[in-house]
Each structure stands twice: as structure tokens, then as C-alpha cells.
Amino acid sequence: MNSPDVIVIGAGVVGAACALALCDAGLKVLVLERSTISSGTTSAGEGNILVSDKTPGPDLTLGLWSRQAWFEVSDRVGGGFELEAKGGLVISRSAEGIAKLRQFAVQQRIGGVEAVEVDHTGVHELEPHLEPDASFGIYYLQDAQCHPMLAAARMLQAVRVAGGEIREAEEVIGLSRAGSELSVRTKGGLFTAPIIVNATGTWAGEIARLAGSDLPIAPRRGFILVTSPVPNLVRHKVYDADYLANVASGEAEIQSSAVVESTQSGTILIGSSRERIGFNTSLDVQILRRLARQAISLFPLLARVDVLRAYSGFRPYMPDHLPVIGEDPLVPGLFHAAGHEGSGISLAPATGELIRAAVTGESSFMDPTPFSPARFMSTS
Amino acid sequence: MIEVRVFLNGEPVQAPAGQSVGAFLLTAGHRATRTTRFGGKPRGMFCGIGICFDCLVTIDGATNQRACVTRIVEGMKIKTQDGSGEFE
Numbered sequence: 001m002n003s004p005d006v007i008v009i010g011a012g013v014v015g016a017a018c019a020l021a022l023c024d025a026g027l028k029v030l031v032l033e034r035s036t037i038s039s040g041t042t043s044a045g046e047g048n049i050l051v052s053d054k055t056p057g058p059d060l061t062l063g064l065w066s067r068q069a070w071f072e073v074s075d076r077v078g079g080g081f082e083l084e085a086k087g088g089l090v091i092s093r094s095a096e097g098i099a100k101l102r103q104f105a106v107q108q109r110i111g112g113v114e115a116v117e118v119d120h121t122g123v124h125e126l127e128p129h130l131e132p133d134a135s136f137g138i139y140y141l142q143d144a145q146c147h148p149m150l151a152a153a154r155m156l157q158a159v160r161v162a163g164g165e166i167r168e169a170e171e172v173i174g175l176s177r178a179g180s181e182l183s184v185r186t187k188g189g190l191f192t193a194p195i196i197v198n199a200t201g202t203w204a205g206e207i208a209r210l211a212g213s214d215l216p217i218a219p220r221r222g223f224i225l226v227t228s229p230v231p232n233l234v235r236h237k238v239y240d241a242d243y244l245a246n247v248a249s250g251e252a253e254i255q256s257s258a259v260v261e262s263t264q265s266g267t268i269l270i271g272s273s274r275e276r277i278g279f280n281t282s283l284d285v286q287i288l289r290r291l292a293r294q295a296i297s298l299f300p301l302l303a304r305v306d307v308l309r310a311y312s313g314f315r316p317y318m319p320d321h322l323p324v325i326g327e328d329p330l331v332p333g334l335f336h337a338a339g340h341e342g343s344g345i346s347l348a349p350a351t352g353e354l355i356r357a358a359v360t361g362e363s364s365f366m367d368p369t370p371f372s373p374a375r376f377m378s379t380s
Numbered sequence: 381m382i383e384v385r386v387f388l389n390g391e392p393v394q395a396p397a398g399q400s401v402g403a404f405l406l407t408a409g410h411r412a413t414r415t416t417r418f419g420g421k422p423r424g425m426f427c428g429i430g431i432c433f434d435c436l437v438t439i440d441g442a443t444n445q446r447a448c449v450t451r452i453v454e455g456m457k458i459k460t461q462d463g464s465g466e467f468e
Contacts, residue, residue: 228444229417229464266464267416301467304442307386308433 004030006195007184009172009207010338012042013148013348016155017031017197018337019164020073020222022197023351025360032186034171037156038149040346041201044313046224046261046269047148048237049346052088052140053247058370059322063343064112065139065365066350067142072153073349077158080206081150082264088143089118091134091298092241098136101241105138116332121160125208129233129301143237145261147258149344175211175334182211182333195359197335202316204324205340208373213330216376217339221280223273224286225295228306229266232338237261238298243272247342248321252276254287258294260302267308270295279314315341323347325354325371335359336373384454395452402428402435402447405458413447414461415438438465 008019010034023029033039049070056062074083092101105115118126120135156166174185175196183192198207205217242257249255256273263269273287288310296303318324318339328334335358337351354371357364381396388395388408395404402425403415409462412422413435426434430449439445440457443465459465 228436230443230467231464233467305467306442306444 001028001030004028004165004191004193006030006197007032007191007193007369008197008199010040010186010199011037011152011156011166011168011271012040012199012200012201012344013038013152013338014201014340014344014351015197016152016159017073017348017352018197018199018355019159020076020155021349021356022359023159023162023164024076025214025356027359029159030183030191031159031164031166032170032172032191033166033168036168037166038152038204041313041315042148042152044146044222044224044311045342045345046259046271047082047146047263047345049087049144049146049270050091050140050237050343051108051113051142052090052115052138053244053343054108054113055248056107058366060108060111061366062347062350062371065143065353066347067144068225069349069353070144070146071154075153081154082147083144083151084146085142086236086262088140088237088239089123089137089139090241090244091123093135093136097241101136101138101244104244114324115139117143127235127238129299130238131298131300134298145237145266146345151156151345160236172207172210175207181186182331190303193337195333197337197355197359199337201312201338201344204316204336208328208336211331211334213328213334213373214376215324215336215339215373216319217324218317219277219279220274220276220317220341221312221314222271222342223284223291223310223312225270225288225291225310226308227268227302228308230268230305231262231266233301233305234260234262234268234299239272240294240298246272246274250319256287256290256294258291258298260295260298268302268305274315276317281312283310283312317341320375323340323351323371324373325351326358326368326373329374329377383419384452386452386454386458388458389460397452397454399452400448401437401439401452401458405437405447410460411458414465415463417463420463436465437461439452441467442468445463
């Protein structure tokens, strides 16, 4: 491609959403991916599009807008990525947990979340195979799910159809100023554009450092178990309220809570663990056992369902649990779109929209200041 | 070889204890143990060593068990599956 307007680094779900938004704004977009499409964290999660785990404030505003935008993205690209508004059910089984969850839902409702309190009968009507003693839950009608790799692929396909270019196996090894533009050096070549979007997720700090800046993104590892197909055993996205505390925590040590959902192919995905131990790819059987135990405590029938496989990945952890979306104050022309931790799928379309607005200088649905990269940089 | 009674799709039949369910089904004339989830196509023993997950059957109410690596025991309830089967 001759002289692109924008180079997006990273072909995961966030990079794909940014590329599509920029492309639809009339810009010539080149996407550079070091490996293959969705080869990073996009392929290591569950495809959650959640509002239930979003804290009222900028996180929730971004999440609600993004959830709606996913359905528009689906129309735009012709579907094909298993987008489903299945609803989420958060269960709590202790008096203290119920009080906290109830209070959290009250605040979320004020922020626009559809959250319905359900009792013993209600939770079992929603999930007939849930453990018999579960007697309190919040039903989140807006929670949705998709197949994230297909979502990224469909968006990038739309970018390509609209004249954009996607280049795989282009690992970025240098980023520097070249007059009024920025130049990106890969192992295979040199690409130049006035605008660069850094959508490299957990690895976005490395790209920032190549450009002479920095981002405090750290890998937070998670494991997922995949069962053999058992249709209709689990109908919604079901998780234990402890998950909310784990998401909000900054602890480095292992934390886990049951997150269970079925996919359109019939398999059940079981998460969720979080730990900060660097880019450690070793398999930890203790964690897998813990995930299985916690899932069985929610759905006892799972004890008789086989696990087919397990996988792990690295969420881009941010110290303040907010993504970084916006222009780097130290490197004009470099825009970051990363650090979504476990919400990259959820927040991809809204991130694309805020990047589009930032790049074109237009306003958007919210003030992007809370996500600014400047919040980590001293102004002295 | 000791013959025991098992239930194949609800019918009591004699089967050799310790033999694989897959071998027993082949002997009983069931080349297909299940159908595919979306296309409804027949599937049966393919690798025969537990790797391919093609020869799935329902055993004692647990769906998607590999017939080739499951041994016959007295009273076992074996069901051929439509798609992913009916989890009980």
C-alpha cells in the first residue's frame, strides 16, 4: 500500500475494531500483525461482551456503548461471528456477598444497566442445572457473547474489502519520527504514516518503548477449560460474584472464581483465573483443578462431563483497571488502544470509535480523558 | 471371556467383560456410534486409540464417552448418540 493514512499495529480484536472504524471514516488503513490474526489474547479468552462486571463510571459508559456497537458491527460486516445476547447470571451464596452484589447492581442500574434481582425459583428457571441451594442472583439482560477470533477476522475482511491492507508476519522492531510522519520498521520492511495506532494489547508497552514512551501494561495470566459438547446444560453466562472482586483486585498472586458458559458448538468454557507471573506459558494443573472444582460447585452435573482441553493467555493488566485509549503526549501521532485486561472483546468497538474520534479530531459519545495515556506520565 | 449383561439402547444384551465398548459395538453391527452435531452424518471408530473423539457414545448417562477406550462392565448402559446426545 502506498502512503497509508494510518498504520494499526496488532490484528487482534481491538486492532481490527480500530482499523474498521478508521476505514469507515474514509482513511487508508494498513494493519501490521507480528504473527497471525487473533494470535494474541483475542484467541485466549471466552468471547465475553459484558456489562455485568463494569464499575459505574467511565468503564461502564464505555462498556454499555460498546455492547450496543457490537450489534452494529455485526450488521456492518454481515454477521458470522456467533454474536448472541444470551444474558448473564451472577450468583452469590453468602450473606455478605449478596449484600455487596445487590449494592453493586443498584449503582449499575443508575448507570443504565438492566439488572434484575432473582430469587431461588428465578435462578433455577434461568439455569435448571444450577446447584439446588443457589438462592440469589442478578440477571444481566445485556450481557452477550461472541466468537472473538471470527469477530476480528470478519472486521478485518471488511477493512480489506473497503481498500485497507492487512499484513501478517510483520513484527515491529522500530518506531521513529520521519519528518511530519512516523515510520515503523518491521523485520520485513519500512512503513510510514502520519498516524500509528498501537493495538498490541499485552505487548503495547514494548511498542510504546520503541517509540521512546512507556505504558505500565503487565501480563495477567488466565486459564480456561473446554468441556466436551453438552448442549443446554448451561444457558447463560453464569459466574460467581467473587469474580467481580478478582477483576477489581491488583494482587499478583493467583485468584480464581467460577465463570461458566456454553458456546454455539456445544462445548462449555470454564474460567477464570488471574495471576501476574510474567509471560509464563507453563501449564499449572493445580489451577485447572481449582477451576473445575469451582465450576462443579455451581453446576454439579459438570462432574460427569469430560474436559477436552485447556488453554491460557495473557490479559493486558493496567494498574487502574482502565484501558489506555488516546494520543501519546510524548509521541505526537502515536495513539494507544490497549490495556483492556479481560474486557478487550467487550470494549473493542467503543475503543475503535474513540480512536476514530481522536484521530479525526471529532467528538464522540464520551469524554475520553479517563483513558488518556497522559495519566501515567508526569508532566514535570 | 466372561460374558456380562449390559444395556444397548435400552435392550439387555450379553457382552464380554473387559472388552472395549467400541469393539463390542462393531461386533454387534453398529459401525456408527453417533451422528455429527450439525450435519447429522454417521461417525464411528476411526483411530481406535482415544485420540480422534469420533466414536462417542453415552455411557451410564454421561454423553460423549469414547467407545474405543471404555471397557465393558456388568450393568453398563450404552447408548448410541444423535449429535451431542442427551445428558441425563
